[in-house]
Amino acid sequence: MLPSAELSGTGLSESESAGLGVFTVEDPFQLLVEAVVDYAIFLLDPQGIVSTWNSGAERIKGYRAEEIIGEHFSVLYPEEAVLRGVPAYELAAAAAEGRHEDEGWRLRKDGSRLWANDVITALRAPDGSLIGFGKVTRDLTERQLAEQSLRESNDRNARGVVELASTNSYLKSIFNASSLVSIIATDPAGTITIFNRGAELMLGYGSDEVIGKQTPALFHLANEVEERGRALSQVLGRRVHGFEVFTSCIDVEGYENEEWIYIHKDGHQIIVSLSLSVVRGETGETVGFLGVAEDVTERRRAAKELATAYAHVSSVLESTSNCVVTISREWKLLYGNRKALESLPDFEVGKNYWSCFPAVLGTPTETLLRKAMAERCEIKYELYFAPYETWFRAQGFPTDEGLSLFFSNITEEKKMQEQLDVEQLLREKRIEALSHMAGGLAHEISNPLAIIHGRASDLRDLAAAEVPIAVVEVRTACDSILKTAERASSILRGLRGFAREANQDPMALASIYDIADESLELQQSRFDRNGIEVRVALDAGIPPLLCRETQIGQILTNLLNNAFDAIVQSEVKGADRWMGLTAASRDGKITVEVTDSGPGVADHFKAHLMEPFFTTKELGLGMGVGLSLSRAIAQDHGGTLMLCSDRKNTCFQLVLPITQDAAKQEAAKQEAEPAGGAS
Amino acid sequence: MKLSEATVLVVDDEPALREIFAKWLVAVGCGKVHTAADGLAALAVLEAEPIDLLITDLRMPVMDGVTLVRRLMETGASLPSIVFISGFGDVDRKEMYALGVEAFIAKPFDREELLGVLERALAERASLWLTPMPVVPRQTMQFEACCFGGVKDKRCLRLGRGGFSAHYAGPLSVGRVAFRCLLASEEVELAGEGYVRWRSKTAETAGIEFVFLEPSCRAWLLEAIAAADPRSFIPE
Numbered sequence: 001m002l003p004s005a006e007l008s009g010t011g012l013s014e015s016e017s018a019g020l021g022v023f024t025v026e027d028p029f030q031l032l033v034e035a036v037v038d039y040a041i042f043l044l045d046p047q048g049i050v051s052t053w054n055s056g057a058e059r060i061k062g063y064r065a066e067e068i069i070g071e072h073f074s075v076l077y078p079e080e081a082v083l084r085g086v087p088a089y090e091l092a093a094a095a096a097e098g099r100h101e102d103e104g105w106r107l108r109k110d111g112s113r114l115w116a117n118d119v120i121t122a123l124r125a126p127d128g129s130l131i132g133f134g135k136v137t138r139d140l141t142e143r144q145l146a147e148q149s150l151r152e153s154n155d156r157n158a159r160g161v162v163e164l165a166s167t168n169s170y171l172k173s174i175f176n177a178s179s180l181v182s183i184i185a186t187d188p189a190g191t192i193t194i195f196n197r198g199a200e201l202m203l204g205y206g207s208d209e210v211i212g213k214q215t216p217a218l219f220h221l222a223n224e225v226e227e228r229g230r231a232l233s234q235v236l237g238r239r240v241h242g243f244e245v246f247t248s249c250i251d252v253e254g255y256e257n258e259e260w261i262y263i264h265k266d267g268h269q270i271i272v273s274l275s276l277s278v279v280r281g282e283t284g285e286t287v288g289f290l291g292v293a294e295d296v297t298e299r300r301r302a303a304k305e306l307a308t309a310y311a312h313v314s315s316v317l318e319s320t321s322n323c324v325v326t327i328s329r330e331w332k333l334l335y336g337n338r339k340a341l342e343s344l345p346d347f348e349v350g351k352n353y354w355s356c357f358p359a360v361l362g363t364p365t366e367t368l369l370r371k372a373m374a375e376r377c378e379i380k381y382e383l384y385f386a387p388y389e390t391w392f393r394a395q396g397f398p399t400d401e402g403l404s405l406f407f408s409n410i411t412e413e414k415k416m417q418e419q420l421d422v423e424q425l426l427r428e429k430r431i432e433a434l435s436h437m438a439g440g441l442a443h444e445i446s447n448p449l450a451i452i453h454g455r456a457s458d459l460r461d462l463a464a465a466e467v468p469i470a471v472v473e474v475r476t477a478c479d480s481i482l483k484t485a486e487r488a489s490s491i492l493r494g495l496r497g498f499a500r501e502a503n504q505d506p507m508a509l510a511s512i513y514d515i516a517d518e519s520l521e522l523q524q525s526r527f528d529r530n531g532i533e534v535r536v537a538l539d540a541g542i543p544p545l546l547c548r549e550t551q552i553g554q555i556l557t558n559l560l561n562n563a564f565d566a567i568v569q570s571e572v573k574g575a576d577r578w579m580g581l582t583a584a585s586r587d588g589k590i591t592v593e594v595t596d597s598g599p600g601v602a603d604h605f606k607a608h609l610m611e612p613f614f615t616t617k618e619l620g621l622g623m624g625v626g627l628s629l630s631r632a633i634a635q636d637h638g639g640t641l642m643l644c645s646d647r648k649n650t651c652f653q654l655v656l657p658i659t660q661d662a663a664k665q666e667a668a669k670q671e672a673e674p675a676g677g678a679s
Numbered sequence: 680m681k682l683s684e685a686t687v688l689v690v691d692d693e694p695a696l697r698e699i700f701a702k703w704l705v706a707v708g709c710g711k712v713h714t715a716a717d718g719l720a721a722l723a724v725l726e727a728e729p730i731d732l733l734i735t736d737l738r739m740p741v742m743d744g745v746t747l748v749r750r751l752m753e754t755g756a757s758l759p760s761i762v763f764i765s766g767f768g769d770v771d772r773k774e775m776y777a778l779g780v781e782a783f784i785a786k787p788f789d790r791e792e793l794l795g796v797l798e799r800a801l802a803e804r805a806s807l808w809l810t811p812m813p814v815v816p817r818q819t820m821q822f823e824a825c826c827f828g829g830v831k832d833k834r835c836l837r838l839g840r841g842g843f844s845a846h847y848a849g850p851l852s853v854g855r856v857a858f859r860c861l862l863a864s865e866e867v868e869l870a871g872e873g874y875v876r877w878r879s880k881t882a883e884t885a886g887i888e889f890v891f892l893e894p895s896c897r898a899w900l901l902e903a904i905a906a907a908d909p910r911s912f913i914p915e
Contacts, residue, residue, distance in 0.1 A: 446785070446786035446787060447693050447696065447786065449786060449787040450693075450696055450699075450786035450787040450788070451693065451695045451696055451699065452787070453787035453788070453789075454695070454696065454699030454700075454703075454787075454790075455695075455699070457789070457790055458699070458702070480695060484695070
């Protein structure tokens with residue numbers, strides 16, 4: 001019975017076509033099918049279960065309809081074909097291509113073999129769903145036997161293989177046309193019966209040289225054959241050697257494909273992919289073996305090189321201290337090297353980049369990464385990744401897959417850089433301060449020097465002229481020289497403290513009283529000369545201070561200088577000109593204040609007061625670096641220097657901690673060292 | 680003009696120095712020596728008197744030397760030769776040379792040193808640039824300039840009363856130099872010796888003061904300077 005949907009072309013109703021096995025006797029095609037005895041015509045459901053069986057099938061296969069319907073059609077195949085998956089393959093091929101044709105040995109009910117030509121057609125409902133298969137089998141055993149008897153009449157099995165090849169158009173075309181593939185056939189004992197053009201080209205032997213010779217001796221690597229023989233012996237539990245090494249696998253599986261080394265006549269080695277199959281006679285007996293070999297030397301070499309290169313790249317990537325990450329165009333994480341997995345705990349291959357690292361979202365890095373991906377450009381960036389509290393320096397390169405990112409952890413570097421930046425800033429400030437000071441100093445000193453120089457050369461000229469020298473003139477010149485020299489010296493005294501890099505001094509305990517006295521001593525005469533009252537009020541009992549004494553003295557000198565200049569610049573005369581210096585200690589801090597009777601600092605200047613080179617003084621009076629330098633020193637000591645904005649008069653307040661953590665630690669370290677160790 | 684014929688203005692806030700410099704000038708026969716304590720006072724003198732030579736200090740109260748030179752340039756009237764007293768880096772020499780300052784001298788200095796600088800500042804060009812330097816300069820500057828004049832073009836050589844400035848990318852430092860410049864448009868090669876007075880690394884320009892000009896170009900150059908009569912000593 002046949003579904004008329006396929007074979008008659010007349011439409012079935014949907015309910016009829018939904019299943020198989022609903023056929024009517026009235027269907028003329030059914031009658032036709034029933035009547036056909038030369039062909040086995042039967043239907044299979046989608047799983048391969050036989051659902052109809054015509055009289056031709058009964059005749060050819062030997063099963064009656066009731067015996068076979070409901071059975072899987074694989075019972076019609078010999079065991080080795082079932083093991084190779086031939087029935088399942090044929091159904092799949094028919095389902096995929098609509099139709100599948102094949103020739104091969106099939107089994108009759110009585111176990112005898114028949115050579116059959118099968119055409120399997122997929123049957124589909126109008127909606128395209130597979131409802132089963134139609135199978136038409138023609139018994140070609142007669143023809144096959146006739147051919148075989150013809151072959152047998154020819155001298156050896158080799159001829160049979162040739163004939164077999166000639167009957168199979170596919171094999172025939174390979175055999176005849178292919179000079180790239182070596183085809184070698186042997187008899188069951190391994191004597192070469194066929195050696196095609198491809199084999200000649202590949203191995204350098206002429207077919208006449210090898211036909212009749214025993215393989216594998218001729219062009220196989222003895223070691224290789226022995227080695228495989230040993231391995232096979234272990235598996236099979238019996239000694240396998242010689243030609244059997246090739247055939248024993250086939251015996252089990254019917255087919256074998258492995259790589260072997262062939263040796264060319266000239267001795268060079270060729271890696272081949274060798275497919276071995278059994279050539280069977282009509283009754284399934286082995287009549288020989290067929291070996292089809294393809295030269296894969298180049299392919300293997302390239303693969304090996306590729307593998308080596310890959311291994312190399314991979315080992316480099318894995319061993320580098322940088323994180324290497326690749327991302328697909330869809331932002332999927334494809335690869336992360338060892339370092340990446342270590343440093344990026346959220347990294348997970350296969351996950352989306354943004355869901356692994358959401359902290360990047362909304363940052364300029366996101367913009368940059370998206371730009372690199374979209375525009376296929378290289379990028380470089382630095383990123384502080386807050387979740388890991390880590391700074392990364394990264395480079396991104398577009399790749400075929402998407403994007404490769406190389407990260408290095410630069411947190412330490414950043415920390416050092418920050419520290420360096422601070423130090424560099426301080427150093428620059430000092431250098432700038434020094435260069436400015438040098439300029440100012442040069443000017444301040446050059447005037448007195450020019451005067452001394454001028455006066456002295458005048459004196460020399462006087463002495464050179466042979467006329468009586470007026471004593472008065474000499475005395476005036478000498479007075480001028482002495483006075484000017486004194487002026488230069490006082491300028492130099494004012495520079496005390498700037499003369500060396502006092503910040504290299506170790507911290508030491510110093511008395512604020514000493515520091516104040518020393519600073520005042522330097523300036524006292526200036527204040528006196530200008531009629532400025534110096535009001536000093538230092539509290540009693542201020543403890544010694546752990547500091548760099550010279551630097552603190554420098555701050556005080558600076559503040560006193562500023563006060564002096566401010567007072568002198570102001571219009572105020574007489575008793576209202578004063579400078580106050582106070583010192584007090586409380587809460588572990590020493591507070592030193594310098595106040596002056598000057599006009600005060602204009603509000604709009606206050607913000608800039610501590611900036612380097614900012615000065616409110618008249619030209620020549622100051623370089624504008626004193627306060628910024630002083631503040632830097634104060635901060636260096638863990639203290640502060642600021643302008644007290646709430647006072648009527650200008651008042652600078654220096655606050656220093658009496659003991660500092662850093663200083664304490666340093667002192668502790670020194671104590672900890674063994675006695676005599678730090679001499 | 681000889682120093683003895685010149686009217687000189689000395690500007691310095693240091694009374695002793697004004698006195699010393701004036702005395703030196705009188706000693707060599709200067710007819711008239713004026714003094715001023717600062718830039719503002721100097722401007723007043725310059726307005727009232729025809730001054731041939733101005734010697735000014737840099738740092739002075741009220742108005743410093745730089746401001747004085749700038750203001751002088753703005754007034755534009757007949758300008759004296761200017762010698763600047765300052766040996767320090769806090770003056771933009773490039774600007775000062777462009778404003779017409781001829782020489783800088785640093786305190787302290789010899790009487791002879793000062794008088795020498797002043798005499799050179801007053802000297803006629805005709806008597807200048809005749810003698811090669813006693814020691815051949817170690818650095819050379821060879822380049823081409825396509826035009827010539829006051830335009831601030833990269834390829835243009837700018838000529839002042841006492842030197843030139845030009846774009847020059849090669850290595851060059853302040854000091855003696857032997858220069859050779861092919862002025863294609865003028866079909867002349869400018870060659871001689873001088874001092875690199877300033878060097879701008881960012882703009883790759885340099886200002887060179889003439890000391891010696893090779894005879895092949897000297898006459899041509901004197902004529903060119905006379906025709907252009909630039910105010911700058913070395914243009915920017």
